[in-house]
Amino acid sequence: EAGVVQSPRYKIIEKKQPVAFWCNPISGHNTLYWYLQNLGQGPELLIRYENEEAVDDSQLPKDRFSAERLKGVDSTLKIQPAELGDSAVYLCASSLDGLHTQYFGPGTRLTVL
Amino acid sequence: KQEVTQIPAALSVPEGENLVLNCSFTDSAIYNLQWFRQDPGKGLTSLLLIQSSQREQTSGRLNASLDKSSGRSTLYIAASQPGDSATYLCAVRNFGNEKLTFGTGTRLTIIP
Numbered sequence: 001e002a003g004v005v006q007s008p009r010y011k012i013i014e015k016k017q018p019v020a021f022w023c024n025p026i027s028g029h030n031t032l033y034w035y036l037q038n039l040g041q042g043p044e045l046l047i048r049y050e051n052e053e054a055v056d057d058s059q060l061p062k063d064r065f066s067a068e069r070l071k072g073v074d075s076t077l078k079i080q081p082a083e084l085g086d087s088a089v090y091l092c093a094s095s096l097d098g099l100h101t102q103y104f105g106p107g108t109r110l111t112v113l
Numbered sequence: 114k115q116e117v118t119q120i121p122a123a124l125s126v127p128e129g130e131n132l133v134l135n136c137s138f139t140d141s142a143i144y145n146l147q148w149f150r151q152d153p154g155k156g157l158t159s160l161l162l163i164q165s166s167q168r169e170q171t172s173g174r175l176n177a178s179l180d181k182s183s184g185r186s187t188l189y190i191a192a193s194q195p196g197d198s199a200t201y202l203c204a205v206r207n208f209g210n211e212k213l214t215f216g217t218g219t220r221l222t223i224i225p
Contacts, residue, residue, distance in 0.1 A: 042217050043202075043215050044215070045213070056211070091156055093156075099211065101147070101159050104156035109154075
């Protein structure tokens, strides 16, 4: 069974440019998470979806970040415009529901120049 | 607000030794605690999950313990191997909240 798939794996952009990350969760997993991981830190939750509904987006900087999970499967996280401080690894995870083990993708490493 | 701390930030030990990684948390009203492993450039892999009603969980050479009253968990690795080199993160989930709060991790290096 395939794990959580993320693309791209690496992205380098200049500040003020837009960027988008894509995540395909494990088949049958209703809950999807986007995390931000800064160097030397643990992941921090940005947004959690239950099917297509965003049930926790309290940590998402809504002035520049947006996310969607159309049809309750794949998800896209967008930043527009990107700032230097957005350089980090963006991790996607999925689980059967909010209480089961989360399975993580390999992440997208973003560098903003 | 739950805060999770892992000390030390980095640890190097010779191959074959047994070792203990530490995790502490400030709010003892947890639903469960998980230990993850993260290899460079990779995502996180769940190692062990301890429910709040449990004291420990074991998987192979790994044993995780939980003491809610003191806000501590330990991950014991027996007979360490070079392949155990990675960053180990603990994460807690509080009751009524599906969010995981992660520690900053311990970077473990096993010296051949």
